[in-house]
Amino acid sequence: MRVFVPVFVREFYLANTGFFLLVIAFAGGFMRSYDHIALAEFFISSPLVLIIPIGLWFLYSLKVINFNWERIKQNENEFIFCFMLFPMTKQWWMAIRVVLIQLLPAFIYGLFLFLLAWSHDLIYSLFVILIALTLLVLMSAYHLRWSLHHPNHEKKVSFIARFFNLQFAKPFSLFFIEWITRHELVMLLGTKLFSALMIIAITALYKTDIYDLRLLSIGIMIASGANVGLVHALHHFENFHLSWVRSLPIPFLKRIYFSLMTIGIILLPEIILLIKNFPAEQDWHDYVISSFFLISVPFLFYCLLYAKDRNQQEVMTLVFYCGIVWFVLVLFKVPILPLGILNVVTGFVLWKRYYYSFEYVSRKKGAT
Amino acid sequence: MLRVINFSKSFSGELIISVPSLELRSGTYWIKGENGAGKTTFFRSLAGLIPCEGNVEFGDGISLTQFPIRYRERVSYGEAEPLYPGFLTAKDLIRFVGNARNSAPLQQDRLIKKFGIDHYFEKPCATYSSGMLKKLSLAIAFLGSPKVIILDEPLITLDEYAQKTLVDLIEEYIREHEAIVLLSSHQFLENANIHINQSFCIKNKMLTAINPI
Numbered sequence: 001m002r003v004f005v006p007v008f009v010r011e012f013y014l015a016n017t018g019f020f021l022l023v024i025a026f027a028g029g030f031m032r033s034y035d036h037i038a039l040a041e042f043f044i045s046s047p048l049v050l051i052i053p054i055g056l057w058f059l060y061s062l063k064v065i066n067f068n069w070e071r072i073k074q075n076e077n078e079f080i081f082c083f084m085l086f087p088m089t090k091q092w093w094m095a096i097r098v099v100l101i102q103l104l105p106a107f108i109y110g111l112f113l114f115l116l117a118w119s120h121d122l123i124y125s126l127f128v129i130l131i132a133l134t135l136l137v138l139m140s141a142y143h144l145r146w147s148l149h150h151p152n153h154e155k156k157v158s159f160i161a162r163f164f165n166l167q168f169a170k171p172f173s174l175f176f177i178e179w180i181t182r183h184e185l186v187m188l189l190g191t192k193l194f195s196a197l198m199i200i201a202i203t204a205l206y207k208t209d210i211y212d213l214r215l216l217s218i219g220i221m222i223a224s225g226a227n228v229g230l231v232h233a234l235h236h237f238e239n240f241h242l243s244w245v246r247s248l249p250i251p252f253l254k255r256i257y258f259s260l261m262t263i264g265i266i267l268l269p270e271i272i273l274l275i276k277n278f279p280a281e282q283d284w285h286d287y288v289i290s291s292f293f294l295i296s297v298p299f300l301f302y303c304l305l306y307a308k309d310r311n312q313q314e315v316m317t318l319v320f321y322c323g324i325v326w327f328v329l330v331l332f333k334v335p336i337l338p339l340g341i342l343n344v345v346t347g348f349v350l351w352k353r354y355y356y357s358f359e360y361v362s363r364k365k366g367a368t
Numbered sequence: 369m370l371r372v373i374n375f376s377k378s379f380s381g382e383l384i385i386s387v388p389s390l391e392l393r394s395g396t397y398w399i400k401g402e403n404g405a406g407k408t409t410f411f412r413s414l415a416g417l418i419p420c421e422g423n424v425e426f427g428d429g430i431s432l433t434q435f436p437i438r439y440r441e442r443v444s445y446g447e448a449e450p451l452y453p454g455f456l457t458a459k460d461l462i463r464f465v466g467n468a469r470n471s472a473p474l475q476q477d478r479l480i481k482k483f484g485i486d487h488y489f490e491k492p493c494a495t496y497s498s499g500m501l502k503k504l505s506l507a508i509a510f511l512g513s514p515k516v517i518i519l520d521e522p523l524i525t526l527d528e529y530a531q532k533t534l535v536d537l538i539e540e541y542i543r544e545h546e547a548i549v550l551l552s553s554h555q556f557l558e559n560a561n562i563h564i565n566q567s568f569c570i571k572n573k574m575l576t577a578i579n580p581i
Contacts, residue, residue, distance in 0.1 A: 170456065178455050241453050
């Protein structure tokens with residue numbers, strides 16, 4: 001167990017610090033205590049409605065299963081396969097203990113719902129909560145134990161991947177996109193969902209009322225700020241998985257082009273959503289400026305990471321403070337074009353100054 | 369000629385390796401040292417992968433810090449235990465590095481054939497054995513026209529045929545491009561028929577020359 005905790009549990013919580021902070025900020029920042037109780041009472045009111053939290057717990061369990069699977073596949077963790085030498089009961093006990101700690105957030109909320117259901121004598125909901133949590137633990141533990149019994153499984157390449165590998169050599173700007181799609185899909189989809197909803201919600205307001213561009217600018221600011229988490233992953237990918245690229249004779253402007261292309265591809269869904277939903281009464285050049293600002297924020301933070309390496313929590317704190325400054329400036333009618341230009345110029349300067357002198361210290365984040 | 373003056377590399381204030389003065393001309397050089405002595409750190413610094421103190425420059429003044437792009441055109445590095453993202457193919461990597469190092473497609477194809485990479489050229493790295501990965505990293509190190517080729521533990525996991533290919537390539541680059549080849553190895557390089565011009569040893573965190581073999 002002393003080995004399992006650092007390999008699976010500690011790394012899981014470290015790798016998902018940003019995710020948990022976001023959940024805490026959402027739960028603590030937007031909802032008051034009686035909102036939580038009202039929502040929980042709604043959940044336990046019928047076993048059918050309980051499907052909502054159970055569905056979320058299920059998705060969270062899939063996240064845990066996926067994380068453990070990725071950890072097991074890493075060469076550095078091969079020593080853990082000696083697990084199969086333990087007696088069967090001990091194997092189950094160890095797997096259950098690991099996933100129990102990983103599923104703790106689901107259990108805490110489950111306990112909250114359980115106590116509420118108990119106080120309201122909702123026996124049916126009580127049982128559904130208990131059974132759901134037990135099944136999720138057993139499912140995650142079963143998968144962990146099964147994975148540890150099936151090391152070095154055969155790696156199959158899909159027909160589509162084979163076809164593309166035969167026809168093309170991947171462009172460099174797509175390296176990260178493929179990596180994040182394969183290894184941080186939950187983070188990618190979560191970020192895209194959040195920023196897409198933000199843009200849709202803000203642009204929808206323009207259909208019923210009259211606002212100037214400031215409201216849209218604030219929405220774009222929040223959407224682009226959410227993408228900084230992905231840029232942090234890009235920085236990790238470049239410096240951990242592709243560290244050797246630094247030794248290549250790639251001119252500065254070409255490196256900038258590669259990075260801007262990658263960031264542009266990451267933000268493509270938001271740019272397309274903006275085109276589709278851009279307020280009709282605004283000019284087309286406002287759309288171009290909005291898209292430019294959308295890209296400028298992640299680019300600035302990407303370059304800032306080369307000036308000083310920060311973990312995701314530190315970066316998101318910085319995003320928060322910068323967001324407040326931008327918010328105030330926008331409220332005082334400072335247009336976003338100069339802010340975007342300032343972001344990009346600052347990014348260029350920082351990157352040129354620090355790129356070659358930057359030294360990455362691995363945070364052991366999912367080395368796959 | 370490559371000149372290293374007052375070189376030092378520290379991590380968190382702790383000195384890892386220092387090289388007061390070193391001059392290398394075309395030929396093969398063997399850097400020895402026990403595990404953790406700082407060989408890889410020295411190599412990674414010379415390759416421009418990690419920052420370091422001091423001056424590393426070519427005879428014509430092209431230095432690591434003042435001309436980072438032109439310096440990197442001349443220096444290539446093959447890692448001891450290369451790791452590439454599993455979804456990338458040898459094709460993705462060789463074409464990308466070949467493009468960055470201005471390597472003609474003909475040269476790329478020749479290296480692919482020489483190391484026998486053509487059999488798995490379009491397959492993802494996740495399906496490679498450690499020997500296949502090593503061959504790929506060695507082929508990448510010879511792309512372009514490097515003046516300094518740094519190979520960290522080049523013989524490990526290589527089969528006999530690939531070892532012979534490597535030795536031939538080293539000789540070819542020294543003969544035709546007057547290259548400087550820096551090697552580290554715990555194996556006896558003489559057994560692989562590599563002619564060593566000079567050996568060095570890292571002792572007490574300092575690189576010192578051993579008498580020519």
